[in-house]
Amino acid sequence: MYDIIGDIHGRADELEALLLKLGYQRQGTVYKHPERKAIVVGDFIDGKGQHRKTVDICRSMVEQESALAVMGNHEFNAICYSIPDGTGDYLRHHNEKNIRDHAELIAEFPFGSHIPGL
Numbered sequence: 001m002y003d004i005i006g007d008i009h010g011r012a013d014e015l016e017a018l019l020l021k022l023g024y025q026r027q028g029t030v031y032k033h034p035e036r037k038a039i040v041v042g043d044f045i046d047g048k049g050q051h052r053k054t055v056d057i058c059r060s061m062v063e064q065e066s067a068l069a070v071m072g073n074h075e076f077n078a079i080c081y082s083i084p085d086g087t088g089d090y091l092r093h094h095n096e097k098n099i100r101d102h103a104e105l106i107a108e109f110p111f112g113s114h115i116p117g118l
């Protein structure tokens with residue numbers, strides 16, 4: 001049995017509350033369910049705060065095989081925002097709107113930073 005969870009949008013505290021409500025238990029750094037797996041279907045980011053905590057929760061669940069994950073459009077946009085296009089800009093242009101849209105994420109994941117373990 002699977003629990004399908006989408007549109008977390010950086011709301012890590014609410015994600016943890018939902019996992020507990022669904023019967024997942026925190027074991028060390030990972031949420032696990034005795035019989036079920038979560039499928040996290042994207043939009044981990046793009047919202048107010050807690051992006052890193054959201055990614056940490058989901059990533060540890062995937063690594064410990066208590067969840068599967070699918071990238072959403074906001075993750076795709078963030079990846080494109082970080083990849084130079086060879087003309088001095090990025091695949092997702094760094095225009096005023098996009099800079100504003102990615103500001104909260106970049107505050108938690110500055111360019112050049114790396115995620116421990118990757």
Ligand SMILES: [Mn+2]
Binds near residue numbers: 007043
């Ligand atoms: Mn969404």
